Amino acid sequence: MNIDDKKWETLCSKEDIRTKTQELGKIITQDYHNKNLYVISLLKGSFIFCADLVREIDLKVKVNFMISSSYGDGFETSGKVVIDKDVEEDLSEYDVLLVDDIADSGLTLTHVMKHLKTKNPKSLKSCVLLNKPSRRLEDLEPDYIGFTIPDAFVVGYGLNYGEHYRNIPYVFIVTEEDRH
Ligand code: 5GP
Numbered sequence: 001m002n003i004d005d006k007k008w009e010t011l012c013s014k015e016d017i018r019t020k021t022q023e024l025g026k027i028i029t030q031d032y033h034n035k036n037l038y039v040i041s042l043l044k045g046s047f048i049f050c051a052d053l054v055r056e057i058d059l060k061v062k063v064n065f066m067i068s069s070s071y072g073d074g075f076e077t078s079g080k081v082v083i084d085k086d087v088e089e090d091l092s093e094y095d096v097l098l099v100d101d102i103a104d105s106g107l108t109l110t111h112v113m114k115h116l117k118t119k120n121p122k123s124l125k126s127c128v129l130l131n132k133p134s135r136r137l138e139d140l141e142p143d144y145i146g147f148t149i150p151d152a153f154v155v156g157y158g159l160n161y162g163e164h165y166r167n168i169p170y171v172f173i174v175t176e177e178d179r180h
């Protein structure tokens with residue numbers, strides 16, 4: 001797939017994403033105005049979304065990162081979620097908001113939320129740019145959702161295809177045809 005010659009089907013444009021991120025930032029600012037917000041960005045997929053989102057949150061906020069994996073370079077979750085980098089800080093004084101790129105099977109968010117709960121934060125919520133409920137394997141509904149999308153493999157704005165295309169500033173669909 002060449003960045004120049006491919007006609008990708010755009011699912012969320014730059015403008016859509018900017019507007020949605022601003023909306024989410026406003027809501028989160030209201031919801032957390034008297035709280036102690038600690039944002040955890042789940043890498044790698046959420047690095048761009050989270051960077052944009054926190055700039056729309058008009059509060060004092062701490063930001064940290066975790067790394068989890070389950071996909072490798074493929075299209076399907078392996079079903080086994082591994083935390084490759086944890087947050088070491090004591091979270092008991094914080095209202096933690098876990099930010100991820102997409103809730104697909106829900107295995108990753110469920111696993112990481114369970115793990116974070118053991119650290120006894122004051123509160124724990126999740127925020128995703130994209131929600132793909134049609135493929136859910138866990139009973140999970142993220143607290144803040146950018147876009148609910150159909151069952152398609154999406155790439156761009158942090159999401160990868162074979163570790164590429166995270167830098168594309170919009171979200172597009174990779175079709176069966178694109179994969180061959
Ligand atoms: P889940 O555990 O909910 O199935 O998804 C975990 C991770 O898989 C996401 O954070 C994301 O990195 C990756 N993922 C799930 N669906 C897609 C998709 O449509 N496209 C891409 N590029 N990654 C996805």
